[in-house]
Amino acid sequence: MKKIFIGIIMLPLVACVSTKDFARVEEEVKTLREENKALRDAVVRMDERTNAIVRSLNGTANAGQQAQKQPEITPETVFRQADVMPSYPGGDKALFEFFGKNFKWPEGVEFKGQLETQFVVEPTGQISNFSFTKEGPKKIQEAIIEVFTKMPRWQPGSIKGNKVRVLYTLPITI
Numbered sequence: 425m426k427k428i429f430i431g432i433i434m435l436p437l438v439a440c441v442s443t444k445d446f447a448r449v450e451e452e453v454k455t456l457r458e459e460n461k462a463l464r465d466a467v468v469r470m471d472e473r474t475n476a477i478v479r480s481l482n483g484t485a486n487a488g489q490q491a492q493k494q495p496e497i498t499p500e501t502v503f504r505q506a507d508v509m510p511s512y513p514g515g516d517k518a519l520f521e522f523f524g525k526n527f528k529w530p531e532g533v534e535f536k537g538q539l540e541t542q543f544v545v546e547p548t549g550q551i552s553n554f555s556f557t558k559e560g561p562k563k564i565q566e567a568i569i570e571v572f573t574k575m576p577r578w579q580p581g582s583i584k585g586n587k588v589r590v591l592y593t594l595p596i597t598i
Contacts, residue, residue: 506581510545549577
C-alpha cells in the first residue's frame with residue numbers, strides 16, 4: 425500500500441510542474457510569434473524601400489510611372505552605359521598582358537604617368553574612334569593606338585539583347 429500511496433501523491437505534483445512549464449512555454453511562443461510578425465513587417469518595409477530605390481535608379485518615381493525613355497538604338501548611337509558592357513576576350517588580365525607584350529616604347533621619349541584613352545567598341549567587337557581624355561606625349565599616344573589596332577575583337581556591349589556601340593574609357597599607367 426505504501427507504493428500506491430506515494431505514486432498517487434507524485435502524480436498531482438508532476439501535473440502542477442507541467443502546467444507551470446506549459447504556461448511559460450506558451451508565453452514564450454506568444455512572444456516569439458509577436459517578434460516574428462515584427463520581423464516580417466520590417467522585411468516588407470525593407471522590400472518596399474528597396475523597390476523604391478531600384479525604381480528610382482531605373483528612372484521611375486513609383487510603380488505606376490514608366491521608366492525614362494532610353495535613346496533610340498540606331499547604328500550611329502554611341503552609348504556610355506549598356507546592360508552588358510563590352511569586354512576584352514579573357515578579361516582585364518588578358519588585356520593588360522596583350523598591351524604589355526605589344527607596346528613599343530618610342531625612342532627619345534621620357535614619360536611617366538597616366539593617360540586615359542577612350543574608344544568605341546563596335547557591335548562587331550572592333551574598336552574605333554580613339555581619343556585621349558588625359559593626354560601625354562604624342563608619340564606615346566600613337567604607340568598606344570598602334571597596340572589597340574592590333575587587338576583581337578572585343579565582346580560587344582548590348583542593350584536589351586541588341587549589340588550596340590559603347591564608349592569605353594581605359595586608364596593606362598606608364
